[in-house]
Amino acid sequence: MDQNENDDNFMKIFKYYKSNKPKPSMENVLSVEDKNHVEKVVPLIGNSLSDNRTEFLGLKNFQSWQLYSFPGHPGLFLIRNPFTGIGQRYWIRKCLEEYPRKPNITNIDIEVVIDDWWRECYIDGTCNRQLLKKLRWTTLGYHHNWDTKVYSDNNRTTFPEDLAELSDVVASYLEYSGYKAEAAIVNYYHMKSTLSAHTDHSEVNLQAPLFSFSFGQSAIFLLGGQEKSTVPSAILVQSGDILIMSQQARVCYHAVPKILPAKSSPWDYDSKVLIDNEMPTFKYIKSPKNLISSLNCNTDDKIWSKYRDYVRESRINMNVRQVLNENQTNLADPVFIDK
Numbered sequence: 001m002d003q004n005e006n007d008d009n010f011m012k013i014f015k016y017y018k019s020n021k022p023k024p025s026m027e028n029v030l031s032v033e034d035k036n037h038v039e040k041v042v043p044l045i046g047n048s049l050s051d052n053r054t055e056f057l058g059l060k061n062f063q064s065w066q067l068y069s070f071p072g073h074p075g076l077f078l079i080r081n082p083f084t085g086i087g088q089r090y091w092i093r094k095c096l097e098e099y100p101r102k103p104n105i106t107n108i109d110i111e112v113v114i115d116d117w118w119r120e121c122y123i124d125g126t127c128n129r130q131l132l133k134k135l136r137w138t139t140l141g142y143h144h145n146w147d148t149k150v151y152s153d154n155n156r157t158t159f160p161e162d163l164a165e166l167s168d169v170v171a172s173y174l175e176y177s178g179y180k181a182e183a184a185i186v187n188y189y190h191m192k193s194t195l196s197a198h199t200d201h202s203e204v205n206l207q208a209p210l211f212s213f214s215f216g217q218s219a220i221f222l223l224g225g226q227e228k229s230t231v232p233s234a235i236l237v238q239s240g241d242i243l244i245m246s247q248q249a250r251v252c253y254h255a256v257p258k259i260l261p262a263k264s265s266p267w268d269y270d271s272k273v274l275i276d277n278e279m280p281t282f283k284y285i286k287s288p289k290n291l292i293s294s295l296n297c298n299t300d301d302k303i304w305s306k307y308r309d310y311v312r313e314s315r316i317n318m319n320v321r322q323v324l325n326e327n328q329t330n331l332a333d334p335v336f337i338d339k
């Protein structure tokens with residue numbers, strides 16, 4: 001193989017998994033539940049201490065979390081669905097109802113600026129499916145600039161407290177100190193959507209891990225190397241899974257060539273009501289009482305049916321990043337490098 005042919009390795013695998021005719025084989029897709037890939041997906045012991053914020057953020061106790069590493073990809077980890085049923089419902093609903101609201105930015109803005117996309121989709125009591133399908137991304141915190149790939153202090157809005165708290169809990173499970181969620185892209189995929197190969201390198205801080213939370217339908221996620229010539233691995237990502245891209249994996253090419261029908265609907269399991277008798281101390285959430293009611297209102301199946309209809313044929317991914325170094329409060333602050 002000459003160098004030019006090598007350059008296409010990522011693209012070749014992307015096209016293979018994207019294809020519908022012929023359908024790709026799932027044999028080499030790494031799944032944490034598949035015992036055929038034991039050397040490529042290795043269970044790890046995570047932090048066994050508890051964090052009393054978990055149940056209020058729709059998460060199971062740390063003791064029942066399942067953490068995996070991928071020896072072929074140092075720095076890549078997967079936590080297999082640590083969410084409760086009601087937790088999945090909470091986050092799915094947030095991504096649909098709240099995060100696309102102004103002042104957050106969406107892909108629809110270049111065509112028409114809509115203050116409240118979800119409300120607009122249901123404004124006359126029926127579902128505007130055309131508008132519903134139009135949303136592909138929304139950005140939070142430091143808004144990603146798709147053209148320049150450079151963040152700006154002038155294009156920053158308040159990062160959602162609940163998502164900052166969720167990211168902080170995941171960081172504490174993984175024993176990352178000083179982590180702070182400052183930017184996110186929420187991606188919305190339909191059954192034929194794909195996301196092409198790219199690296200995420202806009203953040204000043206590339207040492208901090210990137211947390212990728214997935215809900216709804218499943219996906220094949222490709223992770224390669226720092227060059228497109230590296231043959232990527234294909235990984236099955238299911239509803240509730242958290243992928244962590246850190247160290248070397250943080251700067252590697254990745255893509256989503258295919259959305260797959262989910263084997264089950266975990267957002268419909270164990271949706272029990274939470275009681276707020278003993279509230280923990282939160283780092284970012286200022287009104288925890290509202291959190292309990294926002295979690296609990298999702299136990300009503302009638303209210304929840306619109307969100308269920310959406311995820312039945314879509315996938316949502318919240319891609320959370322730290323932008324700044326620990327000693328910075330904005331991009332204009334000087335960066336101090338430890339010698």
Ligand SMILES: O=C(O)CCC(=O)C(=O)O
Binds near residue numbers: 200
């Ligand atoms: O949807 C995913 O799993 C990946 C999303 C992603 O790579 C991104 O937002 O940069």
